[in-house]
Amino acid sequence: MVYLEHFCEHPLDYITAFYTSEKVRIDSCPHCHSCRRVHLHGVYHRHVIWYEEIFFIPIQRHHCIHCGKTVSILPSFCHPGFQLALPFLLELLWAFFNRIPSACALAHQHRLFISRRFLLCMNRLIEYFRICEDPLIVFPDFWHKKAIKLLEMVFSVGKPHIFAKRYYDHFKKGFMAH
Ligand SMILES: [Zn+2]
Known part of the structure; x- marks a missing residue:
């Protein structure tokens, strides 16, 4: 499952912030609504086609210890399932x-x-x-x-x-x- 969150408006700023800022935490699991902490669970990368440029951006994945499902936090300049920004x-x-x-x-x-x-x-x-x-x-x-x-x-x-x-x-x- 994907969660959209407002970050920086440009992929380069997002990448910088991803490695320097504190990670966004999820208070409750969108699958089972458990309020136990959803843990950080690795990072994957995806492409973003930003006009003439293509960026490879990191995406934080979270894991719910209650139901075992994962949630990824996508910056809101992305559309889930599309590489085009x-x-x-x-x-x-x-x-x-x-x-x-x-x-x-x-x-x-x-x-x-x-x-x-x-x-x-x-x-x-x-x-x-x-x-x-x-x-x-x-x-x-x-x-x-x-x-x-x-x-x-x-x-x-x-x-x-x-x-x-x-x-x-x-x-x-x-x-x-x-
Ligand atoms: Zn859950």
């Missing part, structure tokens, strides 16, 4: 639906995949905004305009990771998850 992912989606061409080869490779995934996730996003912002909010019928309106709403929340964590905490899954 959140701000980059949203920028690619925005460019795709607004038909803004991109010279970036990496971007081109990912655009179609994430755009299809976003379309599949739109109904849950609409549900989120109706629950958390305005139950009467109206969305355009046409999928393309609907996607743009949803992205505008995501951006209007503020920094992308604030929206992503709120969404994750609400549904216990990322806004681009199946």
Whole structure:
């Protein structure tokens, strides 16, 4: 299981802080809700594609001594299951639906995949905004305009990771998850 937490906004700052700051602790286990201490349980690494750069960042894993399950704390600039960093992912989606061409080869490779995934996730996003912002909010019928309106709403929340964590905490899954 993954837990999203706000850390630094850039992977390099996150990496520095990871090795110099005190570790984030989890008060209760999200699996069994035991309040016995969830122990630090090793570190793994994952890739983050941050625009033109790729970082290999450490992720702290925790282990619950009560139920035996593990929890990883992911920085909120990551989306679980995606290597694309959140701000980059949203920028690619925005460019795709607004038909803004991109010279970036990496971007081109990912655009179609994430755009299809976003379309599949739109109904849950609409549900989120109706629950958390305005139950009467109206969305355009046409999928393309609907996607743009949803992205505008995501951006209007503020920094992308604030929206992503709120969404994750609400549904216990990322806004681009199946
Ligand atoms: Zn547990």
